[in-house]
Amino acid sequence: MNSDPGFYSIIDYTVDGPETQKELVEAFAEIQERWVRFYPGYRSARFHVSTDGTRVYNIVHWASEADYRRFVETSDTEGRMAAIQEALAGISGDAEPRMNGAPTYRVVREVGPGPRSSGDT
Secondary structure (H helix, E strand, O other), X not given: OOOOOOEEEEEEEEEOOHHHHHHHHHHHHHHHHHHHOOOOOEEEEEXXXXXXXXXXXXXXXXXXXXXXXXXXXXXXXXXXXXXXHHHHHHOOOOEEEOOOOOOEEEOOOOOOOOOOOOOOO
């Protein structure tokens, strides 16, 4: 496992099709660029779309939980949330958040590539 797994915020939306997926990804990428990416400890935002056109995951990677907490404490949350609401209002389809509470996670285990175990056939 990577010795520095970092800390993650995973934002999950249900959407009504591939076009809405595309619009939501573009809108949320712009929010990352405008409101988040310059904070210390920010590593990346990855956008995943389901192949059936119904889900979008935005996985934001931070160097540490402390970096994420500093971002939460010092960023313009009100402005960022207004930008998110504006982005959601501007997409042509329907998008519903699926997160409950603070969608934050720590990596606790990772299985990487390697040889087949001797007990496997």
